[in-house]
Amino acid sequence: MSQDRIKDQKHDGQPDVSRRKFLNTAAFAGLAGASMTVGLSACKQEEKAAPAAAPASAPAAASEAGKYEVAPGQLDTYYSFSSGGHSGNVRIYGLPSGRELKCIPVFNTDCLVGWGITNESKAIIGTKPDGSLKYQTGDTHHVHPSYTDGTYDGKYLFVNDKINSRLARVRLDTMECDKITELPNVQGFHGTFPDKRDPVDASINHTTRVFCGAEFSIPLPNNGHNIEKTAEYRSLFSCVDSETMQVRWQVLIDGNCDLVATSYDGKLAATNQYNTEMGVHYPEMMSVERDACLFFNVARIEEAVKAGKVTYIGDSKVPVVDGRKAANADPKTALTCYVPIPKNPHGVNISPDGKYYACSGKLSPTATVIEHELVLKWFEGEIKEPRDTVVAEPEIGLGPLHTGFDNKGNAYTTLFLDSQIVKWNVEAAIKAYKGDKNVTVVLDRIDVHYQPGHGFTSMGETKEADGKFFISDNKFSKDRFLPVGPLHPETAQMIDISGDKMKLVADHSVLSEPHDSIVVRRDIIKTRQVYNMDEFPNAVKDPKDSGVFRDGKKVTVKLTGQAPAYSMPEFTVKKGDEVTIILTNHDKVEDLTHGFAIPKHDINFIVNPQETKSVTFKADKPGIYWCYCTHFCHALHLEMRSRMIVEL
Template identity: 35%
Template sequence: MVTPRSFLRGLFVLIAAISIVSCSKDNAPSGGALSGDAAQRVYVAPGQKDEFYDFVSGGFSGQVAVYGLPSGRLFRVIPVFSVDPEKGWGFTEETKPMLNTSHGFIPWDDSHHPDLSQTGGVANGKWLFINGNNTPRIARIDLTDFRTKEIIEIPNSAGNHSSPFSTENSEYVVSGTRFSVPIPQEDVSITTYSEKFKGALTFVKVNQTSGAMDIDFQLLVPGFDYDLARAGKGPSHDWMFMSCYNTEKANTMKEINASQNDKDFIIAINWKKCAEIAASGKGTIMNVDYAHNVYDDAKQSATSTIKKSIRILTSEDIKGALYYMPTPKSPHGCDVDPSGELIVGGGKLATVIPVMSFSKMIKAIESGKSDKIIDGIPVLNYKDCLAGEVVRPGLGPLHTEFDGKGYAYTSMFVSSEIVKWSLKDFKVVDRVPTYYSIGHLGIPGGNSTKPWGKYLIAYNKITKDRYLPTGPELAQSAQLFDISGDKIKLLLDFPTIGEPHYAVACPADLIMKNSRKMYQLSENMHPYATKKESDTKVVRSGNEVHVYMTSIRSHFSPDNIEGVKVGDKVYWHVTNLEQDWDVPHGFAVYGAANSELLIMPGETCTMLWEPKQAGVFPFYCSDFCSALHQEMQGYVRVSNGGSGAMSWNKK
């Protein structure tokens, strides 16, 4: 008999054995099956541009990293859920509200799954959504300027892992909770898990023109761990599929206690039906606080609003819209093929990859047959929904992407490999090792109805001996593979920021053509904008001092300020008057307790500075802007007492 303990011991031995095999393979100079022309395939000559953008989650960095493919070059880190002093994100008065939550200002999160906005199941290049796992939130990034424009908190969710996973036309992004909790929250014994804890699956409506997000409804479901999701497409357009584990409802030692059931579930949600029911006014309104943070492009400033209620639907309210499909065992990934017919479960501990059929699922639903009913949700029969199983695929299947040419690629964490299999007969046709322990994998458009099946990228959890060592903390990595032929070919390793989870890539043209070069000064509606040097001024109101400052190559105006007193709150509102491409200015002042300002052409940013001692202190431009950048500086005088009358030099 296999006890949990002996199983884990077996798993450990297996992992050890595999890493030995991998190491011995790695003695080959190029690290395995590296073909001779690999260098040429990934070489993007100086001045040339990459073919694809790759938006890679930053994991515990809380951000999104933007790479080019096939070069693997890092272009930008977009700050999302974590403060970024380099860009002033979360430090400027304009961006502080973006990181507000019902728990106050939170400077960090864990971002896992980016997803591009879609039209007809294909990326449209407008927005990128990404989840914050720890303090549940979804962010929307504007792809014209690569900035986070909106963050919405998800109430009642306790770990926003199964998120954001857009529907086929980005009608909705979703949030499934990885941790079930008492809803509403209450002070109860943890051992009451099985009766008191619930899961919250939240549907966030996306405005098709502005991208604005709003919680439409939340489903209260049994207290399992909701893990990953994919929306249906084509025939399954109206449905959302979400994997879940811990159907044992364990509340301790989940690694063992949540690994007992032979099958867990993929929950199938008819979101269209739920939305109609919600729109008809059914369900209940629950009072709960959550933050909705919106960055206004015209005012160049964010506001945070604490919203007070959401609509809750239970299985009672939405009969015929929720079904559980049994899935072996502790499923992680839950991926829908380009046709919308096949739903691939990635059972971490399963010996097969189950492939469920949407049309069979509909038949099973229509037959009215169910194995059992959990909290009003019918559990369909596994065999009734099954299209087929990929047998002996490898160990620890996690995630699956599609090449649009009839093949699926599944990442295998434990056996550290990628397995290519046919969607026709579910037979494995190729496999290739990854270095090491692949988590997610991505094909440009590999989650869409029309994949660009040229490259596959593995996102690995550990690198061990792959790069120059940097102490105990090593790089995490991505690996680029060529999948244009029959065989998967390794082309390139490149290190990533944070821990890469999921990533989405799309052709560069889709985004390049709309990329913003600067902000138009004439459209700057920031309340503290100064649009010409002759309008600069310093205004005192009580102990607040507002400096209306401008910067242009290579000076600030004003650059001598007197009258500030110890204890004042000085707001530096700096407008970059440049209207030229790639001429940002920085602003830093001695002793500032936050970050620099990094101000794009046409933009206004504000730094709060609270001088603690009297004296004369310099400020300067912190972004090398021009030949006279070093001269771009000034002084502010801080006095103990005095009249507080402000004086400054004016051009």
């Protein structure tokens, strides 16, 4: 170890305070350097908040670490579903072990399962007229399951694609994506959240709406006209039906959307806004001292849509209502409410009791607490100013981002610049805001490594928050793991929050770049282990139905697989044929999956027990090609082959 490295550490392995100060200063300078006004404001905030950033709780002693381990053969208590960032996928981890269980391909291609290769997956992702994928990239940010009565129902998981403005739905019984919808007239689809309230139809045990925020303002329609009229750029807030996955309506707004939260009574959806200036360039986005948390009155919006008070943008058939400030000045008829929030907030979360929204100012050392009932009263005209819905604004540290909650009235917020998690009490913050100087708002702090982004508590986005664990997804992991080149892994650190003091009990490397995660009790998730063959219209139900079926130059090859053989040891096609292979797995044994790969044809996919999948390709190379099983299935796995003969 170099002398410089030794100087950067204390004997207990924790980072030296001077080193953390350097990290914070450098990060803050990068954020605040756009304008002198912001820089001076940041310096004042840092000076004011510095005394409160002092001692943080230490990690758990090594002797305690064992109680958080999951022994070989034992199951985890929780599932953690995590966005994969610009990998375009969703990852599943077990907690508290931190074991990675599965990657679910969503917006990316995946040669393990054939996602983006099989006809079925290409139909979900979307294709061009020539059959190629419309998009081959994705950027997943936020993952949230469907709800019934304020808690997860185990049916769906929803995840966004920021790059191409798509919403995907994952079935939680199979952990596979089954639908993808592209939002019209939207760029930078960042935040998403399902409705938490009871469904309107009690016979339907899933949520009926998913709300989606657009981060980037653009000309509407974005057709090459009015490019220089930047003051007219706008964003849209969208509502998607969770069952049909069709866009139900959109709201035209001032500013942009960042993250999204929903109320437990189904009355409000919310998004924080960090660019209310509607700036196009970076310095223009930093001029105001307050941005906003924007609330949507769901019932009024849907009434307006039903009454036909809508417009349409471009060639989209989605109804759009006007949620801009000028059109919503009268609270009694307003569709939207813009609550001023300092400064460049990033993240809005609602407490498990449904009473309060926490919205943190990224460039302010504060978290703003907004009372749900007061927002409703503003919409009824009982409160004059939107800012009057704010009931607390405690100073908690530098760079506050995301907030999770326990079951004791406490909030846990990530501090990006301080590289800490801060624990604070919501009711104490409200009392302090009213002038009570005898309450303690900030209860504890703990260092994380380094620069935490999203943070979340176990079951914390439901009314069943259990107050056991907080997971901090950190953006930097320098010095934490074995070096693997310039692209470092990132860290997910698990903190025990069950006591008065937070304890860091485990950390795990995670592949770049998780944004958001959610922790779900394992008893909520009910997975299937074997498919039903009747679900697949093209299933080859009897091996006797196997064969080669020609229609001109289009050829269909029907196959079954049952360990350790395919139903046809060989099949023949001709050069230039468009070949579709349909493969059904006839094994009924749990965990007995077969693969199918064709050398030199870029074909590889898997079929699970009783499942059917298909691929279509051009047989343009004459010769012999050994199709083989890629997924270990049997003692004679290597012998599981079929010979494709391509004749001239």
